[in-house]
Amino acid sequence: MGVINITPDSFSDGGRFTEVEAAVREAKRQLQQGADVLDLGAQSTRPGAKEVGAEEECRRLLPVLGAIRQHRPEVLISVDTFLAPVAEAALEAGASWINDVSGGRRDPDLLRVVADAACPVVLMHSRGTSQTMDDLTVYDDLIQDVKAGLWERTNAAISAGVKEAQIIWDPGLGFAKTHEQNLSLLRDLEQLTSEAMPLLVGPSRKRFIGAVLDEPRPKARLWGTAAVACRCAQAGAALVRVHDVGPIAQTLRMASVLW
Template sequence: MLQALQDTCFSPRQTLRCPGGRVLDLRRPQVMGILNLTPDSFFAGNRIGSQDELLRRAELMLGQGASILDLGGYSSRPGAEDIPADEEKRRVLPAIEAVRQAFPDAFISVDTFRASVAAEAVAAGADILNDISGGQLDAELLPTVGHLQVPYILMHMRGTPQTMPQLTHYDDDLVLELVRYFRDKLAELRSHGISDVVLDPGFGFAKTPAQGHELLRRLPELQILGLPILAGLSRKSMVAKALGLSAEAALPGTVAVNTMALLNGARILRVHDVAEAVQTIQLVSTTYSPVFP
């Protein structure tokens, strides 16, 4: 299996080539700030109700040190309502246009699994596609990404946001299943000409809190695939439930698991709270200077 993985893996890369010739450097870990354009995000403190609020939040995150702003109009929390593509576009496209106009140098990610949303989002100014589904929920997505030639965040998930809470049983070793999944998906991405890829293990997506902690501990095992890893741990149930807290009270726990993720190889932290994540990277980089340039 090791040789098969080595044959399938992309060449190690610590940069993402974005539209307009811009390059996002991942040699030092970066922060992705979450901008939820949904009315039912699991963390109420991150829900955005107007364009003015969106731009204020974006300005704050960029000022605090976020390199990427991740905009999403489809809630992927467990059991979330399924909405049509037109509604998702209504939420996300004007927001991308507004953020791009106000902050032309920002790296913008669109959180979607739909090909039509992805194409229109990139036309509106998005640089990166963040897909929770690995191309499994829209057969046209991966060909569209290959045509768009934008960096692609490949996440592991089973089922849909509506069904994934019932799909947490793994017949084999959890990390081995993820490695196999990514191996097969990377071969598929290659066939579509997609070369700039970030891996997201999908904490909380078809995984129990206990499985999330196992995955966090074993995150270095995913480095065999030779690609940057994104950790999306912010205020999730594996943090809040482990502490007996609500998502609103789980910021200190989030800082703790983000520290673990960095020490285990994560290159992007996807967070609701940018300042704390930036400080975490700074301190880990200071203490473990051989790890990060």
Template sequence: MLINCKGNLIDLKNPKVMGILNTTPDSFFDGGKFNDEKKILNQVEKMLQDGATFIDVGAYSSKPGAEFVTEEQELSRLLPVLELILKHFPNIYLSIDTFRSNVAKRAVENGAAMINDISAGLLDDKMIETVAQLQVPYVMMHMKGNPQNMQSLANYDDIVKEMVFYFSERINTARRFGLNDIIIDPGFGFAKTLEHNYEVMRKMDYFSILELPLLIGVSRKSMIYKLLESTPQESLNGTTVLNTIALQRGASILRVHDVKEAMECVKINDQLNTFN
């Protein structure tokens, strides 16, 4: 499972970690935390030192009921951060968390290496064509609706079966446009109840039929802290448990707030697999 980032081939057969850098003031866990240059650079440096292969930069909170942000606002938050990071870490692989094709285009033109789209191209009908032209890896996530209304659409007869059909259609569309490097994300917490999330985690093996790398993002999400009756700040242990299970069920990338702990999961899982 190789993907091409800036002309370098990255083998996802060996799981990688993607660190999260939110530049939004309303992210559910770290909103407003990285709001000046020093804090941003310190956090990026820490995540890289802890073992992150990718850093995912988001300028539009996608938590349930998130405030709408215009394209201009998103770009004004995002582009200065890209410039800052790449000035100090020119070889970094930056992933951009956006569902807008123009934001994706501007970000890649300014040095980004990957696009991470919560809507798999359904919120912007030019997204897949744009990413195909840019020829960067593309993460397509499962979601219904948009961040403002998605939780009201959490209705399924067979959630995993419906998700496989969803991804099959989206992958087919991407292939028609010539998009080469595709990664799928089940979208934990997006248009899913707590029970749906755990059903998807339990049946993760089913996605292997798609024969694509799998990105898993459960870091400090409500599926953990609501079940454990705690808070996002108290959910690192639960995150580690689910990250370990995800690796055992085929995850290629862990998208996390806490890189060091995720890398420990990867190393322990790798050691277990040496005996297979």
């Protein structure tokens, strides 16, 4: 899954793809380099990010989504949003599925939108909001609490009419987790990949990689991201969400052969 942030304030590439032409060029590049899915986001979810609201999110998102869909009608396009009006507008404009970092917590009506569309949905484990999540990192048992949280969101989605076969899990690396907790989740990833839902993991350029490598520059964390991608292949994850599609696609092809 290739990341295209249509935002001015995302943590590693904010402002690069806010113009439609630049975003379309990046989409074409990522697809040529091996992306199976493109993930478009018009609201930054980095720690401390301000929420812009559905109207602004749609204003940023829909022209890019429409242009990519026009150029590549066959491509799987995921939209990264936690707001039902954005999800609904995106699906009407040609999005293939919804990627909700809140797992339907922030706007429960999003689950109804997904159910009506009968499309795939990524339910991420998270706590709080971008403003509060760094203060919500206390767990009784990290892996069991994350698993329980994902099942709770799954049951909420099923109650809203979503089919279990539509659901993809994401453990939420960096969302209400410390650096060591992110590493612990990765070490125990089989406890999540052994469950019924396919697993998406989003490690790309994140702070915990920078902490391990003593690398403050997000764009310089490629090789740490590649190491995590190998671990995801070893554990049987279904998807890895990354910015650097070419190198990571090659890494995953090789790692998948080894494991």
